[in-house]
Amino acid sequence: MAETTPSGDNTLLRETVSAREIGRMERFLGPENYRIVMGLLKTPASIAGFILIGFFILIALAAPVIAPPVNAKDPYKIPRDGFKSEPQPMGSLWKTKQPPLPFWWESIMGTDQWTHILGTSQGQYDVFYGIIWGTRTAFRTGLMVTIATFLIGIIVGSISAYYGGWVDNVIMRVVDVFMTLPFILAALILATILTPRIGKSLYPAIIALITFGWMTYARIIRGDILSIKERDYIMAARVIGVKDSRILFRHIIPNAIFPTLVLASLAVGDVVLSFAALSFLGIGTEVGYADWGQVLSFARNWITSLDTYWYIIVWPGLALVMYVMGFNLVGDALRDVLDPRMRGKT
Amino acid sequence: MSNNNDVLLKVVDLKMHFPIYRGVFQRQVGAVHAVDGVSFDVKRGETLGLVGESGCGKSTTGRTILQLYKPTAGEVFFKGSNLVSLKSEEMRWMRRQMQMIFQDPYASLNPRMTVAEIVGEPLTVHNVATGKEIQEHVMHLLEIVGLNPSFAGRYPHEFSGGQRQRIGVARALALQPSFIICDEPISALDVSIQAQVVNLLEELQEQFNLTYLFIAHDLSMVRHISKRVAVMYLGVIMELANRDDLYLEPMHPYTQALLSAVPIPDPVADVNRKRVILEGDVPSPVNPPSGCRFRTRCPIAEKICAESRPEFREVKAGHFVACHLVS
Amino acid sequence: MLTYIIRRLLMVPLLLFGVTVLIFAMLQFLSPIERSALYVRDIPRNDKAVEGIIKRYKLDRPMHEQYWFWLVGTVDASTGKRAGGILFGDFGYSRTGAEPVATLIRNRFPNTLDLTIWAVAPVILVGIWLGVQAAVHQNSIIDQAARIFSIVGTSFPTFVFGLLMLMFFYVKLGWFPPGRMSDASSIIVRSEEFHTYTTLLTFDALLNGRFDVFLDALRHMAMPILTLSYISWATFLRVTRSSMLETLRMEYITTARAKGLSEHDVIFKHAQPNAMIPVVTLAGFSVILLLGGVVITETVFNYPGIGQAAAIAAAQLDVITVLGFALFNGLILIVSNLVVDVLYAVVDPRVRLS
């Protein structure tokens, strides 16, 4: 090609560009995603949510320091102080061989006597320990379930949207079938069937929640892909001869995935609710595993004396509610940002 | 129609009907007759203007020529080979020679790709260059279309409409095509920017010996740039002629109506000339009128117009008209 | 509109078929011996007997045959009696309920329905009214309260909420007891004079003119009703509100105002009917929520509905009972989705046209 003077004058160009100087963040995320992120960062409710989530992340990371485990190899086993059934009140001293003291305890309390800060539950399981390490369980299960359901949803939804026609039809009917079973009951059945096979652990519940949790993502990503597919830049890609697979992975998915991704990251909180519900119904980990639902389910046997033993439900309940609320606060703001009716309002 | 060597693109009786499915079993109950039998030639190096009201099937014509839709019927010959019968891989290869510029500069650029990636993608997918070569190529292309090459790392949303349209032009030029379909490239731009982009397209045409099919919804927009102009109505071409013939001596009642609505600079002449006001709405392309498509709004329609479809014939040298009452 | 409904109706058997396949697929995780428990009343100790059952119900056949016999059961050649077959209402025998699953469901479902009606009706009636008020008086206290209520509400696990309710209203204050009814009521209900019309306790009590029984039943249901519906309250309020707000901004409302209609007419004759469209969808969705909710709620409050039975069965790995409930729930869900879709088509002219 020969060198020529271009007809458009570059001075004009520079002026217009400098009029809209944008930050690195916006450049990286693109305008639509940037709007979502900024919308979240500007709402007080979602900021409160982020703070709560951050708080729990800190607790999860610092668990070994806050409540040192008896056996470092098996930290999720809540230490027991004897085998008596009756819960012990908050602040009662550790009677049997106590676990290692956290380094901060002595300097604050002036004693090397480890205490049941939040009391013990049925069977002398330490509630405080259960809550601290239960935070890790909450994140672990939440992340596992979310990542798996997200990936399955993305794959199924993409296939459905991309191929369209009867493939789409069949897949969407399968999604309908999965959604016809009430979520918690379906998960309950599968976990019930799986438990004798793989033993009492986190996994039956995790597998069950994954099996019945991917459909929403598939639906959302499918809808987004279908809408992206009609954009002119997809047509433009076909004009220059981009192959179908590259169109899907380079042009469609990067533009369609973000809302689903954000929704999924907020579902990390919801997983814990379903998980706790299964625990409460007796499906899930073995007794004494550091899992909020598990700790809470002890309360079932003490209903008539809950006025005395309130701490066996209030503290783990509070942890659970605050954790989920952190995600919900962000999620609520996100719905406002994503809702097309709210566009242009923030 | 002339069939000599300087015909680059030849469209023969092209039809594009989009099916409509309804009912319990999603049977096909009808079709949108978006393009319904269109024939024309585009000669090497010329600009053919394609004009018609919004929704008359201009974009569909352009997209069907490029095989972005599989045509319902008809042939498209490009440099002698029939695009309709090409396999998809062969067609992909052919795309290097025929490109498109889109109407909406906001919608036609992938927001997740940088300018360099957008302009460089044709080179990447056709393996015509690699790594550093692509970079150099992209810089050069940006300069050609009047963009500062130092903006190559930016994203489309950092630019104004006119600048984005230039990015689209650079992408279309990347593979050094010989034919470009410009689908209303200036309709979405500010009036002040429109002239700049048209000038750019004209310069590029001269420089690279390009052939354009230039689509617009308004006769005044193509007058300047086109050598010949085709007027489309409801999926059919009504009149095709050299620019001056068409603007000075329009023969088809539809063209006459369109032109009479265009204001002319001389106020005296403007007051004195005859105005043809079109009545009624454009009929639906799902159930187009029988016979002549234009008959429901034609001021001079007669009985025969409903009975048979007027042939698209050459009335004078190079002047084609589809009307029973033009001789 | 008619084609739309027909298409939806054609989907029903397809969905049910899908659900049975899904459940059957889950059953395949069990060994034939475990699956034989489908058809016996006690955990089989006798190997011979188990073998006989496996043979009789063809539990050792290839998958597709097993599925077929699971659906229709088998007919004994000599006696002509059919055994098994969910299509013939034989869902198997519930180990934890000590009666056939079908009987168990028939006995317990009225209790669940009774509870659900009382949980849903106030939400729909009052919740929608509140939502409209919140939209008309924007940013009022109702408006803010609805938002906070909804975020906090959806963060509460049902059982924690339920346990806290028990702690306050039962253990501390003694206002509302758990269970179904008091012993006194129970005697009345079982007596000769008490006629069963609907099998729903509260309605039967009213029809018999026994207000004492009615009030007693409501007192027992107060906590489950609240627990089951607190999330629905919050979401109904918010959806009605935002939908109403959107409608109020539309052009035809401005036109109606310009015509000089009273504000009351504008809101209740023009805006509200249109604002109800998303609310109908939500109503369908809340059925799903409720069906999930009853399992936990009934368990917490020891309320003898199908949810509690399912929970007990699940905890004791009584798969057969749980499966029966799953199928039954699937059926309810499909039917209610169908009703919602049709309602939707009725309120939304756009659906009707397409």
Ligand SMILES: Nc1ncnc2c1ncn2[C@@H]1O[C@H](COP(=O)(O)OP(=O)(O)O)[C@@H](O)[C@H]1O
């Ligand atoms: N992919 C499609 N499916 C169905 N109908 C279409 C499609 N694309 C265009 N149409 C219809 O075909 C007609 C012509 O559209 P188009 O070619 O975009 O017109 P123009 O570019 O002249 O404005 C319109 O009625 C339009 O609704």
Ligand code: SF4
């Ligand atoms: S054929 Fe008839 S209806 Fe069509 S343009 Fe000519 S005169 Fe008018």
Ligand SMILES: [Mg+2]
């Ligand atoms: Mg167009």
